């Protein structure tokens with residue numbers, strides 16, 4: 001089969017070739033410029049670009065000195081990278097249940113999961129909507145815990161006028177192609193803390209530090225740098241960010257209007273005080289609906305869907321290692337079985353939205 005890429009892709013690749021030819025990649029201005037744009041956008045002191053959202057989480061955890069013997073509370077319903085980053089440090093990810101209305105971590109369950117070993121809470125702003133940060137900050141304050149926001153999907157999302165990613169000690173974004181803003185692969189950590197920022201900057205580049213014209217390696221760091229070429233994409237994307245968000249929000253609103261009132265389908269809810277950016281449009285099917293059949297039907301009509309996310313307690317690695325059961329996180333179990341991502345993208349036409357809604361209705 002011959003795959004034809006849209007012309008636009010060729011043009012962008014050609015533009016990147018110009019960047020390579022210019023010789024600027026070795027001088028390194030693009031990562032710095034991209035970081036400056038993110039900092040200005042969010043009004044935060046530091047933005048440190050790294051090679052992935054997972055690397056961002058890993059470095060954020062290390063900067064807080066989280067290690068073996070510690071526990072970090074994460075939502076059970078999330079991409080596996082959230083928990084894996086905790087595992088990398090030797091600490092234990094403790095899974096908390098979610099609220100089925102928002103798919104975000106349930107603060108009441110965070111309270112239940114706190115032990116003397118808990119060091120941090122890592123809320124995920126699921127699918128582009130903020131977790132309940134007032135409650136989470138209250139709990140963190142009461143128990144003297146750090147907050148690392150997994151804002152992988154939430155670049156530009158807001159909670160009571162504050163950007164996701166800048167409400168805790170550190171915020172981590174993914175720049176993977178399925179995210180709001182992409183550099184093809186990449187991530188970024190934001191923080192207002194001088195010490196954490198300096199350590200992360202060093203650790204992303206093998207732990208190196210420059211002093212008196214020489215380079216020293218004070219830590220055993222990582223190769224977690226974002227490449228200059230990827231940063232070029234980030235700069236171009238940052239200029240479009242608000243427009244991308246507006247288009248996604250408009251498409252989501254139209255789709256929700258067309259799908260409302262179907263008894264077997266729970267639509268994404270926008271919480272009070274939240275600016276949901278709809279990185280993904282995720283619906284929840286009722287218990288009686290067979291998700292595989294629903295997804296196969298849409299596929300037969302050329303409509304691609306994926307499962308909403310993963311209930312991590314039931315993934316073999318975590319199930320075998322920590323012996324979690326569905327009873328520990330019952331809402332996440334339901335979401336893991338019954339959630340579906342419907343297609344939604346900025347260029348979506350009214351005709352495509354109508355067709356999607358019509359096909360979902362006929363599937364149900």
Ligand SMILES: Cc1ncc(COP(=O)(O)O)c(C=O)c1O
Pocket residue numbers: 052053054055078079081082124150152153173174175176186187
């Ligand atoms: C909630 C969440 N956290 C972390 C990540 C990891 O990001 P990356 O794929 O850039 O490593 C993802 C990626 O999908 C994610 O959805």
